[in-house]
Amino acid sequence: MSTAAVYADIEIEAIRQVVATIQHSQQNELVDEFVGLFREDAIWTTGGGKRLFGRAAIAEFTAQVLPGAMRTGTATYEVEHVLFIRPDVAAVKVVQRYFDETGQLSGQGSPMYVMSKEDGHWLLTANQNTVVADS
Template identity: 85%
Template sequence: MSTETDLDAIRAVVATVQHSQQNELVAEFVGLFRADAIWTTGSGKRLFGRTAIAEFTAQVLPGAMRDATATYEVEHVLFIRPDVAAVKVVQRYFDGNGQLTGQGSPMYVMAKEDGRWLLTANQNTLVAD
């Protein structure tokens, strides 16, 4: 049902999430979402639509990586249809000294539109100790 090309494209989206977060690139991050996307943040804030996601991200991302960073790794991809995938991600948070300070377990539902995979319905969940 899936192709290696689709898996590579999905991994590239997740790599761009990491790049945009680490470099505090609001526009790059927001550009990964469908216009009508749903995003629930790690703190439980529910955002509906790219505009709301952009407004929130513009408030919280600048300065967020000053003393920390995060990495994102695709753990599992379930193709629901050839153009829809549920993507489980391992997110690791590190302090300025490179010490692991926590983990997240995002679920990204991505849809392929015009040959491009976009974040569509997403939930970011912290991993409890």
């Protein structure tokens, strides 16, 4: 295996860990854990189309919507594809599945996370969450 392939595997695993932390923070309604995954100057467009600029705005929004969000179900997050734009910048396509309180699939999302590696850690930088329309 080439050095580049080994590097990519290591970085993809680190990115998967960020996505696993997103899932953990969402399922457990941990606002600070979730917000800590963003760069200070991050941008995020929510699944509902709200545009947020900067970690402070993301924190304020998340503190309003995350507590209590899992009382009627949960969500899972799975990395579908990683495109390295540069060694320290990656576009990450995620499959997000929503489940109701009975465990039945109730919807899907298709987030795109642009992550940047800052001081050895992958952080959410420019992000868009999109609901998958019924076909």
